[in-house]
Amino acid sequence: MKRKLAFDVAALLLALVVSGSSAHEAARPAPITIHSVSVNLPSSAATFPPGPGSDIAAKCLICHSAGMVLRQPALSQAAWKAEINKMRTVYGAPIDETEVDTLTVYMTKVNADQQSH
Structure with missing residues (x-):
C-alpha cells in the first residue's frame, strides 16, 4: 500500500511539473519584430508670436509645427x-x-489674432 501511495504521489508531482511547464510555455508572449520607421514632418517657417506663454507653446514644437498650430480654426x-x-x-x-492656464490664455489670444488676418 505504501508503495502504491508513493507511486501515486510521484505521478501526481510529475503531472504537476509537466502541466505547469506547458502552462508557463503557453503564457509566454509571441516574439515581436522591431524595425525603424522614418517620418517626415512638414516644414513651416511660422513661429509663435512673442508674449506670455510663447515659451510654453514652444514645447508643442516637439510634435507640431507652429504653422499647423496657428492655422487651427477658432477655438x-x-x-x-x-x-x-x-x-x-x-x-x-x-x-x-x-x-496649462497660461498656455490656454496664450493660444486663445494667438488663435483669435490669426483669425482676424
Whole structure:
C-alpha cells in the first residue's frame, strides 16, 4: 500500500511539473519584430508670436509645427484648455499642470489674432 501511495504521489508531482511547464510555455508572449520607421514632418517657417506663454507653446514644437498650430480654426478658451489637457494626458506633451492656464490664455489670444488676418 505504501508503495502504491508513493507511486501515486510521484505521478501526481510529475503531472504537476509537466502541466505547469506547458502552462508557463503557453503564457509566454509571441516574439515581436522591431524595425525603424522614418517620418517626415512638414516644414513651416511660422513661429509663435512673442508674449506670455510663447515659451510654453514652444514645447508643442516637439510634435507640431507652429504653422499647423496657428492655422487651427477658432477655438474658445475652454476648447483650447481641453485640447491642451488632451495633449498632456493622452499624448504625453511635456506641459506641466501649472502651465496649462497660461498656455490656454496664450493660444486663445494667438488663435483669435490669426483669425482676424
